[in-house]
Amino acid sequence: MTLKGLFGQGNIKQKVIYLVTGQLLFSLLCVLAVATFLVENQVDRQTEKLFINTATELNRSLEKRLEYLVENTDLLATNELMVNALTDSDGRETYLKPLVTNFIKGKNVLYVNIVDFDGRPIYQTGEDIPEYNQSSQLRSALALQHSALFVDGTNNLILITPIEYYNTTQGAIIVSFDLSKIIQRNISQDPEVYTKVQKGKEVIFAHNFLPQERYISYTHGADSTLPLIQTLQVSLEVGMPEHHYYAPTREAVFILLLIGLSLVIISLFMSRLTAIKITKPILELSSRVKQAHEGKDVLCSPLGSGDELEGLAKAFDERTLMLEYQAEHDSLTELPNRLLFLDRLEQAIKLAQRHKKPFAVLFIDLDRFKEVNDSYGHSVGDKLIQVVADLIESTIRHSDSVARMGGDEFTVLINEIEDEEHVLWVIRKIMDLFKSPVCFDEYQLFLTCSIGAAIYPSDGDCSESLLKNADAAMYQAKSDGRNTYHFYQAELTETLLERVRIEQQMRQAIEEEQFIVFYQPQYNLEKNKIIGMEALIRWQHPEDGLIPPLRFIPLAEETGLIIDIDRLMMAQAMNEFANWKSEGLSPGKLSMNLSMLQLLKKDFIDFVTTNTATYGIESNEIIFEVTETQAMLDPEQTIGALKQLKQLGVGIAIDDFGTGFSSLSYLKKFPVDKIKIDQSFISDIPTDTDDIALTLAIIALSQNLNISVIAEGVETIAQLNFLIQNRCIEGQGYYFSKPIPAAEMKSLLQNTAAA
Template identity: 40%
Template sequence: MAEEEILNLPFRYFFNNAAFGIALADQEGVILTANPAFARLVGEHPQDISGRNFLRFISTEKKGDVRDILVGLVDSPFQKFHAEFPLIHKNGQIRLVLLAGTTIPDTTGKPRNIMLSVAEIPTGMISQDNQMRAAVAEEYSELQYRKVLDSVPYPVLFVNDQQRITWINKHAELSFGYVMLELLGRPLAVLFPELSWEPDAVKDDREFTSPVSEKPPYAVYAMHKNGVRHPVMLDFMNIDNANRRDWVINVQILSETNAREDASSYISWYDPVTRLYNRVLFQERLGHAITRAEREEKKLGVLVLDIDRFKQLNDSYGYEAGNQSLKEIGDRIISCMRKSDTIARLGSDQFAILLEGVDQAERISTVVQKLIDGFSNPFSVQNEDVYLTASIGLSVYPVDGLDVENLMKNAESAMLLSKKEGGNGFHFYTREMSARAKERMQIDRELHHALNREEFVLHYQPMLDASGKKTIALEALLRWNHPDKGLIPPLTFIPLLEELGLIVQVGNWILRTACRHIKSLQGNGYGQLRLAVNVSARQISQHDFSDNLKKILQETGLDPKALELEITESVLIQNADKSEKILESVAELGVSIALDDFGTGYSSLAYLKRFPIHTLKIDRNFVKGLPDKRDDVAITDAILALARSLGIKVVAEGVETEEQHAFLRNHHCHQMQGFLFARPMPSEELDRWLVANRSGRTPHVHLPRHKP
């Protein structure tokens, strides 16, 4: 949609004369045009603003938040937002503004551009309470959102769950002959008497919100106030609201002469039974996706699904029941996929899925498992439970083909191979890739049961003082004792725990088990034994993390002052404000916090000032080069000097030689660990080791994140 098309004459007058700032941007946030009010807020000439990214005018600490919001607007059509942000003037002055935004859709409802409005918050309002300011912000955001919709060149309606009209734009008033007040609260049937649409029958918001399920428009007649009927196409989009479900309806007015052509076009592109894309449109979208993947040097996956023994269902219950089952199959597939995926019915009982942005081909197996699990529940056919399964074939660009024809052909060949093996399974076109993916799926399944089967165990590695003679700490490492494969390296399964969403559950088990074990050791002569637990970013981001931590400490009887949590810098980077609150609540319990792998990520001195950090851990990659590599020496010296000045303890990981030990000791490193002193050991061996190495000072037990 061109800038001139958006800024039509009525809206351009509003745009140029508005008292608040308005900027029209593309999907990347690059400003296409801005009005004079916006230019005044940032101290620039309107012509100089065009071509610059909107983030340029947001203060550094909030750029990430605004960037996430812009991405969210593009991903969720008709979504809107309002929030307070600091805006930077050309002279460096920062002004607190209310920023509101929404997408401007094209005629199909897809987001094309972003409209951003900016209003400076008066000084007097800044002191008002948050609730009052939020109410004003909501009202302002809603007003600007509807002004934008008033400017689009086609009718737009809002309806609620009861199919009653809650708002229409100016173009709808012109098209149907009503003013908005005449239609508010009235049934949708006033405008579309022949429309058969059941919002209550929608099982999932994805039916209207997910681009993969872009439901084709409903072809009906609209009734003008004067009684004249006009053919139209209606496209429904769901709006996420906290307390209700509303819909936006985009209306395409058809001429009588073009109505048949539009209907024919609809039939050419969409499957009439499931209302998904058909083979023609799927292949066209696949072609565009291949072009993008080639340009961005990324992979993409093509999945072909064939429903096993579907002919028997048709023969037993009839074609009408079969068509109803196909609709439900389509809905189940949609529920398993991302919003960015494309789904189609190729014909008969065969479906296809396009997966873009695939980083590792083997990860497609996770999607396949979700699809297989999606068929685990029965389908209701004439009030009877019928179980269906699917045979799935997969091809990957560019490994299995460089064009539409070969990718489709190879995915179908892989599907037939799966069908020959009895169905209810999958195959990659490439044999080696299929084997790796099946192994990955097997590990996924086994990981889901490993915790209940008590297959996870903890190993401990001692940590010593600078002299290397006194045991100060123990680091406990997670191991998976597989019943057939033995001990599996952590790097093999820890990332999978993260990906499968099991890391929180397993992390809580680690915390509870270690606290209980350390408490037991305290009762056996190690009264001041301390424990440090490494937690993942996902685990610590849970809203109830602090409460759960407090509960575990109470259950195990471990003193909070005997516990240290070890985190990585990713915890601090992901939503810094939220992380700060969580870590402060942890510190208030009396639990200390260690920053692991310091210097390897996005290390920032601001972290040490902002967050309650008590310990720094020098990564083994720096220790490995000591004392010969000049860069490693310089980095290690800098970390030690910084920690001393801030009163922070330092622990060096991966000490393996006497030379490394001597260097760290001479440079006043507090604690060390590594193979030079001891390797990781199971709890039974640990108990014997502690007895043999007792030196009159109680060891400090350390449970980190999961390291090899």
């Protein structure tokens, strides 16, 4: 197993034990290594010092011994009896024998020979005296009058001292000393230390030395402080066997190992205690984190450690609480989100079952909020959501709850209601919030909302069904024209499912281009002549047949699918319009409905430019119709967008005029070429005096502003005559033609041209 594998296994306590023990062991090994090195170095130094001291002491002892021998030999040579013996041959035996015998005592002398100036022996105690002519040392001593000290071939010490009389050399004393005994009496008696004296490479003395043994040695040569030994040209070597030399080191290392082993055992014990102390709060934190992960309501702090780990536990608790808060609250508004709202709904159901009191759920959706995002950007839309959230929250009791479900949808839980009137009171308070523009920063935005309500237990006995039914009621409120409310009814569930089904089918219809264009001709009422046509979208469903626009246009606007649908319709209408022109027909001008979502798209201007160029249509042959209601959602932004579109040369018409409560000041600012009188004013002419008055006012207003006017929904001759008499000379409606497919529109143009 590798160290990585070892330290990677087990719990944190084991890992800490391993790590602490490992570090201690490593430290101990380092200490042991350093201590061993220091001990070995110290032993080496001490042993070397011992060798040096031993060798130095031995050399000094030998030097002193040699000095003693030389001095005594000199004394012998200068003795008068010795001089007399050279000249008195009769008295030699009498004089020399006791004199020499006395000299020899205690000096390890092998022999003493006395020779005359010619080198002839006159007295000897030994044999083999070198002849005068054979001994350079003898010749030198006799001739030069100085002593000679050397080691002979038998490794004995030879001292030649001249005998002088009145500064005249008469002869010489030749003394042979047993060098081994001289050295032996001065060497160390330590049995572990060997001594060896060498002359050159030749060993002339060895003590305690075995050739087969391995030694650590030190050689000490003679210097000027040892002139006699230096004269002999010998070196002294001392040493000891390796096993003796390293014995102190091994002993010290052994002791250190014993100490290290003891420390290892202690370190294991201490590392365990240390690991327990270190990891106790960590393991406690781990246990609490695990319990928290399992859903138990456990906080990680306090741990009682009072260190960084305590701070970590507190930070973990803060992070956990923050994550719990974020998981249950909307990040933008900080209102409860769907998860927390459903939990509160469950609690409300339990309380309602216990206290037998109903409660209500409101589902709120901001009308046309997507247009705000598309017009001002998501940052403004987000700020609007925050302001609306604060406004809604300010209208409810502390015991009630408001939540953001996502996007522009909010829900409200109204606890313990007495009757529907209480719910209505809350709904009206919320809807009253939007009677005035919503103001923040430099923005003033006109906004409405649609509200659906479901009451427990009549409209659902679980949280999901209550929320779903309130949602269905809200969509019914939108279907009723928005800016209203609706209480849940059983049939609304089917309506909601139908809505989901239609949205899915619309997406498929866009991909498969199931949408087709119908045309309703527009006439000069006085001349009964076609002056243009309005392009109207229709959905040719493969199974359900032709689907009228009221069934899918509102949903398309809500989901944003209207942008793709509009562009399909516009491209198809421009293509057919261009074909009729190329065939020599006179289609007049092509009017197309334009949603605010489409108008505010950044690439819409490029779309128009590209398609008019592609189909060869002049810009002044196209009129875009914008409903008055949509134009007044944000008049200033509408004015800017319409001016950009107007620069292309296209015409601009206000559709359904009279229904959107336009300000005359804004109407004057709009770059408008035409006003379309809504068919709701035309349908009751000439019987309804109010409609007559409003229609006359619109005609007069358009003429005063030098804007052309056209009437929608002309269905009778009486309506036609009224419009002509009051100088509205353009109109469209079933009196002339209902919306018809392209083929029929082409036939109508051909018939008109033939007539």
